[in-house]
Amino acid sequence: MNTMNWIEKELELLAEASLERSLRRSSPVIESPGYIMRGERVLLNLSSNDYLGLAQHPAIIERMRKALLTEGAGSGASRLVTGNRPPYERLEEEIAIWQKCEAALFFANGYMTNTGVIGALVSRGDVVFSDQWNHASITDGIVGSRAEHARYRHRDMAHLRTLLHKYRDKRRKLIVTDAVFSMDGDQAPLRELVALKREFGAMLMVDEAHSGGVYGKRGEGLCHELGLQDDVDIHVGTFSKSFGVYGAYICGSHMLIRWLINKARPLIYSTALPPSILAGISEGLALVQVQHWRRERLFALSELFRSLLRAAGFTISVGNSPIVPVIVGDNAMTLRFMGALEAEGIAAVAIRPPTVPDGTARIRFSVSAAHTEKELTDATEQIRNIGIQLGVLKRG
Missing domain, CATH: 3.90.1150.10 (Aspartate Aminotransferase, domain 1)
Structure with a gap:
């Protein structure tokens, strides 16, 4: 059989x-x-x-080629073992300066970032409020966290308010949204989300995967374009789209980054990306800011x-x-x-x-x-x- x-x-x-x-x-x-x-x-x-249009940019390709010659093909271990090469720390400093945040942490990709961050912030007894059209990585992160999943109708702030009131006594409350939704190209109502997170004492996490590089004076994303970057607790973005390379990042407070280093399982238990990828990202980040x-x-x-x-x-x-x-x-x-x-x-x-x-x-x-x-x-x-x-x- x-x-x-x-x-x-x-x-x-x-x-x-x-x-x-x-x-x-x-x-x-x-x-x-x-x-x-x-x-x-x-x-x-x-x-x-x-x-x-940066994926084939010669400056990015050349920067990666040079890094291969000096750093080798692979990192050899997770970042918490021996994989935390100098290019990681340099890139995270560049990201923090670019995003005007206290600290940044690099992940292998956006999926691992969302699942890792959500799982580190909430668990049983908590609740996550998620737009029903959020990316699958957000949904999977919520399911894996074992927190209650309260999905609100797409961009419907009245529905979100109702859910926030219903779950107002939960231990931790996290609102998660894409900044630009990947299948429709529309934007999240970020100003209203900021107001609701303040009113109900919730954390706010925004994924700029499809808006990073596109919006903002230096490509920082939609939150910066709207002047809301200081009102977002957890700021996620990727380098696999507008930046033409691969990988993802999270920006926030020093305290948040310390917590994620200790609790974000995809970071802890994954081999670090090859240094050549980080070199390419650094070049792409520089180009996005000036071009x-x-x-x-x-x-x-x-x-x-x-x-x-x-x-x-x-x-x-x-x-x-x-x-x-x-x-x-x-x-x-x-x-x-x-x-x-x-x-x-x-x-x-x-x-x-x-x-x-x-x-x-x-x-x-x-x-x-x-x-x-x-x-x-x-x-x-x-x-x-x-x-x-x-x-x-x-x-x-």
């Missing part, structure tokens, strides 16, 4: 619902950051989180792409984020849309449940500063034609 047969049956169900996922090989086009290779074909990349033109170009291109899609007949939400979803609804149709786009030279990924709610499958487009106006204009015409052919758009 094969005790693993149940997996095949479950996979069949996923396939029937057009929900099975698979890995697809992509390669960078070094000389053209806005494109990727699939097989022998070059595709316009409208799926990447490389918002500022303001990248943000200006990104906002201009994002506004153009949104306006072109609206003119083509698609319903596009208001905003200035480079994340621009086109809701299709049906899972199978969304996959057909993705395949038709690729046939026309456009890489754009179909996002389906459970990543998004049932009935809201979509093509999640994302704009990069590496794109040109002509590329986006031409792509929009192709997107429109495919939408009409598939019946997603009406002729008119």
Whole structure:
């Protein structure tokens, strides 16, 4: 008897619902950051989180190359053993200065940061208030913490207030939100969240994964853009998107960082990242702070792409984020849309449940500063034609 047969049956169900996922090989086009290779074909990349077009930047690549020669390929151990190389401490100092916070702590990635930080701050007897559209890493962090999970309706502050009042006697209360939501590109109501956390004595944690590098005078994120950085207790961000490299960070008080070093399990029990990665991040961080033109170009291109899609007949939400979803609804149709786009030279990924709610499958487009106006204009015409052919758009 094969005790693993149940997996095949479950996979069949996923396939029937057009929900099975698979890995697809992509390669960078070094000389053209806005494109990727699939097989022998070059595709316009409208799926990447490389918002500022830094992933192939020669200065970052050279900095990493030099670090490989001086620091070696790997760190060899966790940071609490022998993996805490000098590049870690230098990078954390740079992050703290950039974010104007007391201290910073580097993690291997955003998922490990969110699960580690939430698990270190709350446990049984506590409660976490989480926007229902928060990233899966936040949800998993809450589940793993064993704290009570109070999900409030997306951006609904009246609902959050009701939940805060209901759980007002809990030992510790933590409000967690993405700053910019990864599947819709809309922003959290941060001013209202700050007011509620003060009123109810809760901690506030904000994840700037999709807003770091994009917002703020030096790319610090949406909290800085709104002048709220001092009102956020736990500030999380990543270097795998706008900064073009990998890794994540948390900013806060010296006391918070000391606590996380002792209690954040993903930090304690994971091998430290290779020093070359840290070197690349340091270079990317420096570029983001001084190359303001990248943000200006990104906002201009994002506004153009949104306006072109609206003119083509698609319903596009208001905003200035480079994340621009086109809701299709049906899972199978969304996959057909993705395949038709690729046939026309456009890489754009179909996002389906459970990543998004049932009935809201979509093509999640994302704009990069590496794109040109002509590329986006031409792509929009192709997107429109495919939408009409598939019946997603009406002729008119």
